[in-house]
Amino acid sequence: MKFKDNYFQEVRGKLKADLKLANIMEVPKPTKVVLNVGAGEAVASKGAIEKIQEQLELIAGQKSVVTKARVSISAFKIRKGLPIGVKVTLRGDRMWLFLEKLIKIVIPRLRDFKGLSDKNVDSHGNLNIGFTEQTIFPEIEYDKIDKIRGLEVTVVTSGRSHEQGKKLFQLMGVPFKS
Numbered sequence: 001m002k003f004k005d006n007y008f009q010e011v012r013g014k015l016k017a018d019l020k021l022a023n024i025m026e027v028p029k030p031t032k033v034v035l036n037v038g039a040g041e042a043v044a045s046k047g048a049i050e051k052i053q054e055q056l057e058l059i060a061g062q063k064s065v066v067t068k069a070r071v072s073i074s075a076f077k078i079r080k081g082l083p084i085g086v087k088v089t090l091r092g093d094r095m096w097l098f099l100e101k102l103i104k105i106v107i108p109r110l111r112d113f114k115g116l117s118d119k120n121v122d123s124h125g126n127l128n129i130g131f132t133e134q135t136i137f138p139e140i141e142y143d144k145i146d147k148i149r150g151l152e153v154t155v156v157t158s159g160r161s162h163e164q165g166k167k168l169f170q171l172m173g174v175p176f177k178s
Helices: 002-017 050-062 092-109 160-170
Strands: 030-038 067-068 083-090 127-131 151-157
Touching: 002 092, 002 160, 030 050, 030 092, 050 083, 083 092, 092 127, 151 160
Parallel strands: none
Antiparallel strands: 030 083, 030 151, 067 083, 127 151
């Protein structure tokens, strides 16, 4: 819990001063982390969703939810109600543990990494990162994967602007391009 304690003891105070906020409750903080894997190949192969669920549960340490198509799209052979993805929403202590792993282990393992673009932080202060392969997470064993898949990680914050979100992530240790 050192990462969470660091936020509450150091980062929050610095953020309040830097953003010139009047109340400590106005300071932006991470509220949840959403991991999402789109599984377009699930239309053709039946076992794909189970494999993705298994890997995402290893990464997140929590049960995943299968997402289903809301509308039919004939060009992609997708029918309404067909499973097309898997997602996990992390809150509380699991969120803080995942953020620590993401910032201290996973992001530095990226190949030819020069820092995240500040465009990864949206206008509401949320951080969106897309990974091209799931093997950069330490829980995934390369020998046991059937196919390399990408995944998206969204860190939702209580921030109200791009500047608040970027400052929050900088102080938490997320490396941005200078």
